[in-house]
Every structure is written in C-alpha cells, then in structure tokens.
Amino acid sequence: MDENAGPATASGGRRPGEVPLLLATVFRDMSDHLHTRLAELGREPLRPAHGYAFRYLADHPHATTVGLAAHLGVTKQSASKTVGELADWGYLRRRPHPTDRRAQILRLTDRGQEYVRLADTLWAEAEQQWADLIGADRLTAVHDALRAYVDHLPDGRRTGLRPVW
Amino acid sequence: MDENAGPATASGGRRPGEVPLLLATVFRDMSDHLHTRLAELGREPLRPAHGYAFRYLADHPHATTVGLAAHLGVTKQSASKTVGELADWGYLRRRPHPTDRRAQILRLTDRGQEYVRLADTLWAEAEQQWADLIGADRLTAVHDALRAYVDHLPDGRRTGLRPVW
C-alpha cells in the first residue's frame, strides 16, 4: 500500500491519493476558524465567497463585475449579485468607468478595506496555529510547495474559487 | 510585508495568512482534475459529496445514515437524500440492522466499491502531478505536515466535509 514512501516519511507512509482529502480537511478547519472568530467579533455573517471577492477587489483597484466573475469562476449574474450585496452593506462603491460607459469600476470603501485587513489577520491566525504545531520552517516548506503547484497552473485555472464542490 | 520569512524560504517569503487560500486553490484544482477525468471516462456525474460518502462507507462497513450525516457534517435529512441517490444508482444497498429495527446498515455494492477504487486512482493521479513537480520527498513532507494538523484536531472537527463554504 505504500510504494511511494520517501526518505522523509515520519508518519509511516502516504497512501496515494490521500493528500487532496487532507488539503480539504485542513482548509475546511481553517475556514471554520475564520468564521468562528468573525462571529465572536460580532461581524456580519459574510460568506467566504465575499471574502474572495474582497481579496480580488483589494488587489485590483480597477476591477469590474465581469472581471470579478471570471476571478471567482462564477457567472457575471452571480458576481453581480455579490457586488450588489457588498455595495448595500457599504463595503464597496460602483463608480463610473472613465472611458467605457457600460462598465463600472468597483472600489472598496474604507470600511471594505478594513474588513480585508481583519480577514487577513484571522487567516494568519489560523495559519499560525499550524506553524505552532509543525514549526515555521516546515510551514514555509508547505507554502513553497503549494506555491509551486499554483504557479505551475495555466492562468485560466489559477483563480477559480467558486464553491469547492 | 514579510516579517515572517523562514530560513527555508525559497520563493521570496510567505505573506501571513496566504497559506489557507493556497490550500483551497490547490484542492480546487485537484478536484477539477478528478471531475474532468470522470467525465472523460464517461462516468455518472457524481458530486464530490458523494465521493466523501463513498469513502466513509468504504471505511465503515456498518455505517448508518445518521453516522454518515455526522461524518459529512450535514443533517440526517440531507444524508438520507444522498443515500437514496446512491442506492438508486446501484452503488449501495440498505440492509436491515441486525439488532435495531429502526436502523439500516449501508453497504456498498460491488459497483460501489469499484467506484471507490476508481476515485482513489484519480485522486492519486492529481497528487502525482504535484509530486512530479516538486518531488516525492517534498510531497511527503507536505503530507506529513497536513497529517499533523489533522491528527491534532479534536475528533469532532476531524471529519466535516460539507461544502467547504
């Protein structure tokens, strides 16, 4: 059952195909951590999809709804709905596009940016718990391994953060 | 932006809180790989939730619907629906519980077990692509780090594979 044991195997070998499930489990737990903390802090129950939208908007100050949709891997209608909610809640404003009167520039408000910083902090918290467990060096090694996978993806597959299944 | 650089940092440092998103991205891509391959093989479009149910049923030959629900982290009604589908499709049979006439034992059929083997193969494929990229040793290190996180979870949080958000 373990034709793949590497020299660094500390936990008795790795069943082929086991890693994806572990990835999901760990991510799921970290995600739960985030939402638990948000609830503790009395924050609005933003869904993780919103979180990924936030991140994209924070990184792309000239984002449009269609661009966001592509990033999230959902239809533009769905992205439009999300944008509408975030706007209603005061996290972003739609501003006219300077040259294209069909389009709107999506800009985070101060409140929106503050939320992004909070989310980053909470994700970092979850990550730190892992670092406490295995050490910062090993976590960095994991990070680099993940990074290598992601960097190797063709552009089209690098985003896609719609519901994981 | 990089107050956390570890000695082993090969790729220019790790932004705190970046790892969870990377986990999700990698898992998502591997999951896409699985479903693409299933489609290529002309398989029924089973949803990943079904996959996790399969895995549980394969590992627990005396499973019940309620137990499955707990494992998946969904309500028993939802699990019951999933079980009904899998039964309709011939992947499992409900057999009477030997001592509790309320309960049913869920047993994979041969067809169900064959599906589990196929899924394992496809997950292993996705995993192997990662190994090809970073080397088996590094992948094993990642595996062990993930394993450490999961093993450290209290039992109640170790399962939970409902939609990741």
Add this chain to the structure above:
DNA sequence: CATCATAGTCAACCAGGTTGACCTTCTCCA
C-alpha cells in the same frame, strides 16, 4: 410501563448558484 431519546422519512423553505433574454455601449471593418 411510561417516558424520553434515536433512526429515518416527508414536506416546505432558502441560498446561491445557473441559464436565457434583454438593453446599452463599444469595436471594427466593409
């Protein structure tokens, strides 16, 4: 034996996606 807990189902509802139709504006080439 009465009471409460548990396995499972049915039905109604909800959230967050989807597809399809549509309007407006932009692009581009005949």
Add this chain to the structure above:
DNA sequence: TGGAGAAGGTCAACCTGGTTGACTATGATG
C-alpha cells in the same frame, strides 16, 4: 460611416443541495 456583432450589466425564472420542522416507529431507561 454605419451596421453587425461583441461585451458589460441587470432582471427573471429555475435548479440543486442544503436547511428546519413535524412525524412515525423503535429502542433504552427510570
């Protein structure tokens, strides 16, 4: 230059896969 088609965005109808709530039947326990 104007007309066709592409692209940004919204509205509406629908689907899926969860949810809660009510219920039946059986098991466990005082």
